[in-house]
Amino acid sequence: MIAIISNGDYTARVQLPVERKQLAGALSYLGANHTSDYEIKYNEETDKGLFFTLECRGIVENAIAKALPNGFRFNTFNDTMALMNNLPYVNRREFENTVKVEGLASYEQLNRMLTEAYPQSVTTKYYCPLTVRVHGTDSWGDVDEDGYEEDAEFAARHEDVIRQRMIDYNAIDENNMADYFHGNNGVSEKLRSAEWGFERRNGELYGCITVQTAGPLTEDEEQDLKEWITGQNSDGLGEGFEQREIYFEGGHRGAFMYVSLWSPDDDYFVDNQDEFEDRLMNQGMTMGGM
Numbered sequence: 001m002i003a004i005i006s007n008g009d010y011t012a013r014v015q016l017p018v019e020r021k022q023l024a025g026a027l028s029y030l031g032a033n034h035t036s037d038y039e040i041k042y043n044e045e046t047d048k049g050l051f052f053t054l055e056c057r058g059i060v061e062n063a064i065a066k067a068l069p070n071g072f073r074f075n076t077f078n079d080t081m082a083l084m085n086n087l088p089y090v091n092r093r094e095f096e097n098t099v100k101v102e103g104l105a106s107y108e109q110l111n112r113m114l115t116e117a118y119p120q121s122v123t124t125k126y127y128c129p130l131t132v133r134v135h136g137t138d139s140w141g142d143v144d145e146d147g148y149e150e151d152a153e154f155a156a157r158h159e160d161v162i163r164q165r166m167i168d169y170n171a172i173d174e175n176n177m178a179d180y181f182h183g184n185n186g187v188s189e190k191l192r193s194a195e196w197g198f199e200r201r202n203g204e205l206y207g208c209i210t211v212q213t214a215g216p217l218t219e220d221e222e223q224d225l226k227e228w229i230t231g232q233n234s235d236g237l238g239e240g241f242e243q244r245e246i247y248f249e250g251g252h253r254g255a256f257m258y259v260s261l262w263s264p265d266d267d268y269f270v271d272n273q274d275e276f277e278d279r280l281m282n283q284g285m286t287m288g289g290m
Contacts, residue, residue, distance in 0.1 A: 001064070001081065002055035003074070005040060007031060007048070013055070017082035040074035060096045067104040080107075083114050088189040088214055091117045119215035121192065126229055127199070127276040128207040128269060130155050131242075131260040147258075152204035155259065158248045159205055162259055163198050165246045170196070177237060178211075184224040190214045191225070196237055196261070202280060207233070207261040209270075226270045233262035233270075 001016045005026060012026035032050060045051045052074055054065045068077065087095060095117040104110050132155050135147040155162060177194040181187060190213040199208035209229055217225060232238055242260035262268065271279060 001057075001061045003052050003078075004055055005030060005050065005052045005074075007050050017078050017085055023078075042068055042070060042072040042074070042077065044071040060099045063099050063104045064110060067107050067110050069107060072107065080111060080114065083118065087114070087117055088119065089185075091119060119190075122213050122216050124211050124213070124217075125199070125273050125276075126209045126211060126226065127201075127271050127273075128209070128229070128233060128261055129263065129267075130198075130205060130207055131263045132257055133260075134255055134257045136255040150257070152206065155205035156200050156203055158246075158257070159198065159200055161246055161248050162205065165244055165259075166197060166241060169241050169244060177232070180232075180236065181225075181228055183228060184221055186218065186221045187213075187225050187228075190217060190221070194229075196232075196241075201276075202284075206276075222272065226272075229270050230262070230268075233260075238262050 003014050003016050003018070005012045005014065007030040010030050012029050014022060014026050018026075027050075030050070032048060039046060040050045040052050042052055042054075054061075054068070056062045056065050084092065084095070095113060098113065104113075130152055132150040132152075133147045134150050134154075136144050177196065178191045181191055181194075192212040192214060193210075194212075195210045197208050197210065198205055200206075211225065238261040242258055242262075244258070245256040246259060247256045269275075269279070
């Protein structure tokens with residue numbers, strides 16, 4: 001759907017939904033450079049002479065335009081179009097088919113239908129082991145290049161500094177990691193966010209990736225998501241993070257560590273919550289039987 005924004009004899013066309021930066025460019029062309037100029041209304045001029053109309057294609061877009069009352073605010077309508085645009089494919093087709101058959105009586109009905117069509121957010125945690133390598137310095141300040149490997153219990157004892165280092169690292173790039181997913185279309189449509197962090201379990205520290213999706217994933221979709229997480233741990237975010245020195249209290253002569261969320265070992269894993277609980281239970285049974 002195209003929004004045609006007018007100011008006197010000048011017009012600008014923007015594809016909906018439109019990002020704020022693009023909208024700012026269109027308004028600048030129309031001579032509107034103040035924040036208050038963003039209060040554009042549908043088929044009704046503001047005191048600055050601005051208003052917008054709609055160019056529609058197809059039954060659904062025309063039904064939406066007819067349901068929109070004069071004077072409706074542009075920003076609110078743009079948010080509504082973003083909500084519709086972000087619907088998973090199947091949900092959007094069902095919504096459009098309903099509109100084609102039943103039509104739309106009002107904007108309130110449109111908003112209610114979109115809200116009901118949007119799947120509930122599902123939060124799932126994925127866990128992976130950590131690899132920790134500690135490097136010390138001698139009395140001359142020279143770093144031990146080889147270092148030595150520590151275990152997950154050691155990492156748990158220094159959870160606070162490891163967690164803070166990840167927060168600092170993520171602050172460098174404010175983009176949602178989900179934006180970097182490329183692959184299975186089903187996952188792309190459902191994936192809302194992916195946040196890397198850590199969680200302590202049974203006295204050990206593990207990598208914990210918290211994922212939000214629009215509805216549950218299928219088995220194939222989850223497998224593709226796990227492969228993407230593994231790739232991020234080895235080559236993406238994880239590779240960048242593991243190159244950051246993490247200094248910790250109690251380290252001999254300014255010792256520091258590198259923490260990786262990946263290893264080439266055959267026993268490396270990325271588990272969902274149920275799989276991880278089973279793994280911990282089996283580990284407990286194995287230790288108990290020793």
